[in-house]
Amino acid sequence: MGDNVMIYVDDIQHCNPEFLQKFISLCDAQRKIEGVYQGRPRTYDFRGRKVCVVMAGNPYTESGDVFQLPDMLANRADIYNLGDILTAGSEDAFRLSYLENALTSNAALARLATQSPQDVPALIRLAETGQQDGLSLEGNHTPEELNEYVAVLQKLLRLRDVVARVNAAYIASAAQADAYRTEPPFKLQGSYRNMNKLAEKVRPVMNDQEITDLLAAHYESEAQTLTSATEANLLKLRELLGWLTPAEETRWQEIKATFRDNLRNSGAGQLLQMLDKLENIAGGLSGIREALNVRRTA
Numbered sequence: 001m002g003d004n005v006m007i008y009v010d011d012i013q014h015c016n017p018e019f020l021q022k023f024i025s026l027c028d029a030q031r032k033i034e035g036v037y038q039g040r041p042r043t044y045d046f047r048g049r050k051v052c053v054v055m056a057g058n059p060y061t062e063s064g065d066v067f068q069l070p071d072m073l074a075n076r077a078d079i080y081n082l083g084d085i086l087t088a089g090s091e092d093a094f095r096l097s098y099l100e101n102a103l104t105s106n107a108a109l110a111r112l113a114t115q116s117p118q119d120v121p122a123l124i125r126l127a128e129t130g131q132q133d134g135l136s137l138e139g140n141h142t143p144e145e146l147n148e149y150v151a152v153l154q155k156l157l158r159l160r161d162v163v164a165r166v167n168a169a170y171i172a173s174a175a176q177a178d179a180y181r182t183e184p185p186f187k188l189q190g191s192y193r194n195m196n197k198l199a200e201k202v203r204p205v206m207n208d209q210e211i212t213d214l215l216a217a218h219y220e221s222e223a224q225t226l227t228s229a230t231e232a233n234l235l236k237l238r239e240l241l242g243w244l245t246p247a248e249e250t251r252w253q254e255i256k257a258t259f260r261d262n263l264r265n266s267g268a269g270q271l272l273q274m275l276d277k278l279e280n281i282a283g284g285l286s287g288i289r290e291a292l293n294v295r296r297t298a
Contacts, residue, residue: 026046060174108203173187188223
């Protein structure tokens with residue numbers, strides 16, 4: 001490996017911490033990493049070379065457990081949160097990227113992606129607004145093809161909005177400390193993979209109920225990997241999308257109440273209660289101190 005090298009490690013939430021710790025010495029003043037060359041141990045020395053390490057991952061592992069980046073590695077890194085990037089003026093581009101990445105997953109739109117991808121933004125605007133005024137396309141599309149493109153894109157827009165909402169809830173939940181939660185962590189994701197899996201099942205003739213059924217079936221399947229957290233996450237999803245029935249609403253409130261009780265009785269909850277009591281005591285002492293100072297000056 002020479003100069004100007006970028007080592008990219010994706011999905012690090014699936015990696016063993018011992019593997020990630022191998023990169024610590026590469027990211028500090030030592031600039032070395034242990035490896036193997038032709039079956040023999042070898043130390044790779046990168047001092048004086050331009051090398052960067054880029055790692056990407058999710059806050060939770062595939063089983064729904066919180067992923068913990070080794071502290072010594074985190075202390076040597078610049079860390080960026082997708083949620084911070086979305087709030088920095090890139091949200092529209094990010095929402096558009098859901099559709100761009102899903103084009104080749106859908107049989108009807110795959111033709112559009114290969115023939116004239118530059119027409120995609122114009123067709124998305126047509127699907128959103130229904131207005132053909134000023135519509136300019138570079139590719140040669142038959143009226144039947146255009147109708148099919150628009151019909152599929154209209155359904156993908158609805159799917160995109162749901163996936164983006166799920167993604168925002170996932171990011172918000174992952175950024176919250178366990179001690180301050182009022183409901184179980186939300187671990188269902190709104191990733192490109194989710195969008196692509198949904199897009200490949202969309203047909204131009206599907207109606208609204210069929211799209212709703214598609215969303216429900218997809219996330220029910222996704223939630224099964226969360227084992228004991230499946231029920232809570234599906235109820236949170238249904239609350240997020242306005243799908244809760246009265247019986248489900250009652251069950252969801254019971255789960256949240258039980259979660260808060262368990263948190264209150266846990267070590268973190270007891271610590272927070274103790275801190276609150278200490279703050280109240282401190283506030284009372286400061287009040288007494290102020291009263292004594294007023295009496296002394298009088």
